[in-house]
Amino acid sequence: MLSEAELVYVKDTLPFWEELSGQDQKELADAMKLQEFKAGTWLHRGDQDCSGLFLLKSGQIRTYFISETGREITLYRLFERDVCIMTASCMMKNITFEVHIEVEKDTQAYLLPMTIVSGMSDTLLPVKSFLNELMASRFSDVMWVMEQVLFTSFDKRLANFLMEQIAIEDSLTLHITQEKIASHLGSAREVVTRMLKYFQQEGVVRLFRGGIKVIDEEQLYRMTDPNSYRHRPS
Template identity: 45%
Template sequence: MSETTKEHRDCLAKGFPFWNDLTPDEQDMLCRYTRPVHYAKGARVHSPLESCVGILLLRSGQLRAYLLSEDGRDVTLYRLFGGEVCILSASCVMDSVNIDLYIDAEEDTEAYCISAGVFRRLMQQNVHVRCYAYQMTAERFSDSMWTMQQVLFMSADRRLAIFLTDELAKTGGDEVRMTHDQMAKYMGSAREVVSRMLKYFAQEGWVRLFRGGVQVLDRKKLQQLARGE
């Protein structure tokens, strides 16, 4: 086995929890139909119109999954980083999963791509692979539903943005020194909702979280959100 092949085999063994439930033949098949891919920053990885890319095991970089309306509005559902697996770029392998998702590379991204056809075959013959695929899908959807719910009801995200911009206006700086619990109390919301929304704001790069407070990085974006734009 060449060094490259070994590295890539180790990577698959580490990246997929079902590795040890595969037969040696299945392990070989998975390796043989995996190829390294590179996406430049800004590249389109997946869209409802394109054919099925396959499963991506990210080595470095960042992918962003989002929905796009006909008039061009987009809603970020989740982001993926090195070590994570992008399953919905191969949603074609799951007959009953059907979602018009876009995935772009937000940074230069290196990944291993497992052919959709081979993954489908493995799913059919090995229940552990099938279970993994559906579990990953259920988890991504769970996160996505939460995000959409917040946006749909225009409540939590907007209210947090209003709260943060109001606080900055009061204090003059770029930091709000308060625990999530305190913020939730001021906003009449639940701590859980505030924490999760802050995490989302941080992932989007709008704020930075530190112990005992929040630093606002993109005041303009929060002001837009607060105005309901």
């Protein structure tokens, strides 16, 4: 059973809540459970589970795809008040690819069990509409990534990533390895290393063991593609 404070959080985050009947609200509130996940663990791995929707209370998760050669590429990341739909991927019958969802920072999330979500989406139009809009938004994120991979040069992609990381961390000092950056961008570590060394030569960043210090944020932004740079709201 959710506390009053938790109910307020859920009501503020789920747009369909007020359109539910009192009985449906009670059923959903009774079924929801707050779960905690440590950084480095998984919410979802391929098609191995179909838990339901996760509503993030705090933390950060990463949804990514693994190619046949074992290379990773980040599709999108989710934060506080975001809803993770890929943990309910069994609802999406026509999806044939597998995604993995990694916990990047210690995370608390409310689980909306699959049985409840599926039942309500079948009978309640506001819930079905919310899920359809959520699915469309996530696939828009995926298409944006594919567009970047296919049509944007790697220096601009790397600059975009660093600018987004600055926004996420709210710091010009980024504690992230070059191997991790390569995983986010679907590239090889050697490619990331060469480009970061070029950025360093240009006076944009300073590299240190286990991280990057952005020296000239304005120049870094000029290196991005302004039409494709996405600033993550705080």
